[in-house]
Amino acid sequence: MRNKIKVYRAMHDLTQEDLAKKIGVTRQTILAIEKGRYVPSLDLAFRIARHFGVNVEEIFTYGEEPSQSPPA
């Protein structure tokens, strides 16, 4: 599972701590998801996507394909 949380964080000027507080998880969880060490539940994935105002597929992609750049 690949994700673009880091990119979307940068776009919204959020630190891991800020995002973690808004989503209701720890900073380590955001870091673990970004680094691919932890695959979030559907509930958490939707919460993250909803926070950035995009579909979940925009942030999370299944498989090993390289991540694409986010829409401008």
Add this chain to the structure above:
Amino acid sequence: MKKNTFYLLTGCIAVALLAILWYSVEVYRPPFVEIAFVVAILLVYLARRRVEDLIEDERSIKITEQAMVRTFQVFWVVFAAFSIGAVMQILHVPSFPRFGPPERPPEILPLRSLGYLQLGLLCLMIFLYVGFRIYYARKYGEWETDEE
């Protein structure tokens, strides 16, 4: 309640439990420490529910769950092996005529040895849980660092 207050309270409860254990050994009343242990766990549980700045998210719950499941998977095999040995003692009723010198039934484990055995099992359970917890915490990026 703040997180640090909770840790301080847990430390105080642990010290009180040690004192009760010591007293219980001195007067040889095992129920004292047994009841105190259950009360201590309840107190820690209730105090933990009142902590406001302790975030427990799905990743930390998963780490705890995985560590508990793996501990149980290994522990029950060891525990069952010892238990089968104990069950053998009540099943030792010869059904067929035996030749040679009379066979002595296996001796029942003395109470002191049983205590050491229980201590060993308790230590094994703790070591297994801590070991698996460290393993899964590492696996799910508990100590990962980033540029931030």
